[in-house]
Amino acid sequence: MLSMLCRAIPLVLGGVLIVFLFNLYAASPLGDSTATTEFSCNFGMGKGEDKQSCSVPFPPGCVVANFPGTTKPWTTISKGGATTCRFDDQATDWKTRITGTCSRCKTERCSAHFSVRVDCSQRK
Numbered sequence: 001m002l003s004m005l006c007r008a009i010p011l012v013l014g015g016v017l018i019v020f021l022f023n024l025y026a027a028s029p030l031g032d033s034t035a036t037t038e039f040s041c042n043f044g045m046g047k048g049e050d051k052q053s054c055s056v057p058f059p060p061g062c063v064v065a066n067f068p069g070t071t072k073p074w075t076t077i078s079k080g081g082a083t084t085c086r087f088d089d090q091a092t093d094w095k096t097r098i099t100g101t102c103s104r105c106k107t108e109r110c111s112a113h114f115s116v117r118v119d120c121s122q123r124k
Contacts, residue, residue, distance in 0.1 A: 061123035081110030
């Protein structure tokens with residue numbers, strides 16, 4: 001009995017793996033996906049340093065990529081230290097200008113990294 005069970009386990013696990021891979025493939029929007037490139041800017045601040053900002057480079061002819069499955073821009077903000085960071089609504093139009101900004105640094109050191117994925121596949 002134990003011998004039969006030991007032979008059946010790899011077959012069951014193999015079947016589960018095949019089903020998982022098929023579902024993963026079926027859920028991937030391969031036909032609609034486009035290549036993206038990531039552009040970023042970053043800065044550091046010392047304690048008490050006032051609001052800082054940086055501009056993410058944005059090549060002409062490119063468009064901001066949407067996070068897969070949404071209509072939201074594909075962006076990431078990483079920060080270190082006690083500061084609040086965001087993309088500046090007034091200095092960002094998501095077509096030609098993208099600006100990240102952080103509030104005053106309240107710890108010894110703060111840092112920020114803003115990244116945006118863009119699609120340049122239609123660029124001429």
